[in-house]
Amino acid sequence: MIDAHHHIWRQKDLPWLLGPEQPRIFGPYASIKRDYLIDEFREDLGETGIIKSVYVQANWAPNWFEDEVAWVQSVADTSGWPHGIVGFADFTSEDVRPQLDRLKRYPLMRGLRQQFHWHENPLYRFAARPDLPADPLVRKNIAYLAEYGWSFDLQVFPSQMEYAAELARSCPDVQFVLMHAGMLEDTSADGVKLWRKGMRRLAECNNVATKLSAFGTFIHRNDPEFVAFMIKQTVSLFGADRCMFGSNFPIEKLWTTYAELFGAFQEGAKGLTKVKRQSIFNDTAERIYRL
16 A cells, blocks of 8 residues: 655754744644654554555755755665655746756656645745646646656645646646645535535546545544545545545644554545555555556
């Protein structure tokens, strides 16, 4: 089984983890304001049966984008973990290819992420504006990923999903991976309706898959009922062969253990067929990230 989303952190490389604690989407985070290295991650895995993982960029300073990948590659070279890397590049730059060329020499490179999620609440906002996925320069740069054989981890809120679907349609040869099943933040009836509408539009794009991950981000707990709801809804739209499990550790470590989190996901998926569960917990990530 594969964990398609985790971070290993060195505190000195993460400026946003230093200094006075500021509010984050996931709430107070003092307990993870420290090194979180591969040995601790593997210890957290315990007896879950996870045998492979994918590292996703952890917001190092943008000018250190290659340093981050180089360090994670060195960790993998010595420990055997992780098994794939999603790095960072700035797709708002005039031409992203020089950055991509610097990353080509790292064998575990599988994709890129630049966080485009924008929210009316400034604390939830990572992008400069909500319509970045519609920017012609961004689209041109992301289209280049097809030449490298790399995917793009797409992170947007429901209100941005129309832009995101247009981006996916404009880059038909690029594999997109929607982060956190579309980041359902507003769980009111209207919020869920907007989320489902956007998710349906993204699911119409055959080059978009999605991660089932980070379901505790906005509620700050591991809620098995919410996990089950999100799995059922997302699989009904994308199909299990375009869904993959991701732990989002160590963020979720703020309120749960890996075993409890993984148990909630397994329980939430138990109504699905064995083939569909195999897709969610192994095959989709294995195929898309070439593990």
